[in-house]
Amino acid sequence: MCLAVPGRVEEIVEKSGILMGKVNFGGIVKDVCLAYVPEIAIGDYTIVHVGFALTRIDEESALKTLEAFSKMGLLEEEFGASEEAAS
Amino acid sequence: MKYLDEFRDRELAERLLHEIRQTVTRPWTIMEVCGGQTHSIIRNGIHQLLPAEVEMVHGPGCPVCVTPLEVIDRALAIAATPNVIFCSFGDMLRVPGSERDLFQVKSAGGDVRVVYSPLDALQIALKNPDKQIVFFGIGFETTAPANGMAVHQAKVKNIRNFSMLVSHVLVPPAIEAVLQSPGNRVQSFLAAGHVCSVMGYWQYPEIVDKFKVPIVVTGFEPLDILEGIRRVVLQLERGEARVENAYARMVSHDGNRPAQDLLAEVFEVCDRSWRGIGCIPQSGWRLSEKYRDFDAEVRFDVGSIHSNESTLCRSGDVLRGALKPHECPAFGKECTPRHPLGATMVSSEGACAAYYNYGGIIPAESLTHA
Ligand code: SF4
DSSP: OOOEEEEEEEEEEEEEEEEEEEEEEEEEEEEEEOOOOTTTTOEEEEEEEEEEEEEEHHHHHHHHHHHHHTTHHHHHHHHHHHHHOOO | OTTGGGBBBBHHHHHHHHHHHOOOOOOOEEEEEHHHHHHHHHHHHHHHHSTTTTTEEEEEEEEEHSHHHHHHHHHHHHTTTTTTTEEEGGGGGGGSSOOOOHHHHHHHOOOOEESSSHHHHHHHHHHHHHHHHHHEESTTTTTHHHHHHHHHHHHTTTTTTEEEEEEEEOOHHHHHHHHHSSOOOOOEEEEEEEHHHHOOSHHHHHHHHHOOOOOOEEEHHHHHHHHHHHHHHHHHHOOOOEEEESSSTTTTTSSOOOHHHHHHHHEEEEEEEEEETEEEEEEEEEEEEGGGBBBBHHSSOTOOOOOOOOSSSOHHHHHTTOOGGGGGGBBBBBSSSSSSSSSGSSTTTHHHHHHHHHOOOOGGGGGGGO
């Protein structure tokens, strides 16, 4: 019940006083309660637990993290490569 | 899928692993608190790819596993009551009670229904006004906003035939309990990312100050977990102890304020016994006074049930990080996911089930190829 994957918000509606919406998880669309993420917009990504969106995914931060990962060890690789070339 | 495949990239995983190998000089013990992370670590073979110095110890963060036996027995008694529709998350059905499980109550004619969300149980209540609908409200701070909202809606909309059997547990007191347990070896923690997306991480500096252990808020995909480990190892090697957030795309310092407000309204902190571990003071939530009318334990008389735990099961040691699942003598013999002796063998987030299902023999191949 605790495993959750990111999904994309496709529809936002108010249903009997609660903010609800449809979230697409790689093709599977589910009804999700959006009451805890009132600022969310269509196209945003969110993580859902037992039918409730808990947070809006910060895309900028996701990209930054990935970029940091991809730079990791690059410096070393260059030095390593030049040493190899020298020997 | 977006923000999933990227964080399973194999080449980037190699880079992170390389960084960890470069950093580590001595043995360190790290606990991932959350069962979802345990699942991801074993499934992706991360524990086998790490340098030998880094030992991952699996924590108590599987709600199915720690729901106390007394509560399971109460659930079974309520579910077997005539005129009751008992609704639960699916993974609770096979959790062994003293004598049977919810699945057996269902087979014997009990109206036990699996729901995806507690709001579904509320719908069932509206459609069946002549029945009592009871929802089994368990979990950590991640499921609490959903369960809390269901009770809140029941009160606001005056749905009187709905009640909840609540057994919520909280992460920070569990971390403290691990650190205070005799013979504790855990030197640092990966904090559960989704719990923190609700609660933020403002609760952790106090623990870090008191016990001098690094705590890094960590996500669930392979790269997230490797990054959490990398940051923890860096702190440990430098002799530092800080709270860090390695899951900034999902977690902010303050967490989800609207959710926290509702939780404060619906629940109150209480002592809670954890299955296999025992009572941890102030480690749970129960319904607050205002919502007591919706408490299934008040509505149904199930207080005096006597519970008996299996004598073979060592899940308490597993949940405290003192024993690895495959070291339990019953593992894979008397105890399998089909015939579980302990709750840690039932839930997919349970450490025993993770070891049984993945056997720790699927290394990096399960990571996405770049
Ligand atoms: S393998 Fe089974 S009996 Fe052993 S600790 Fe795990 S759940 Fe309990």
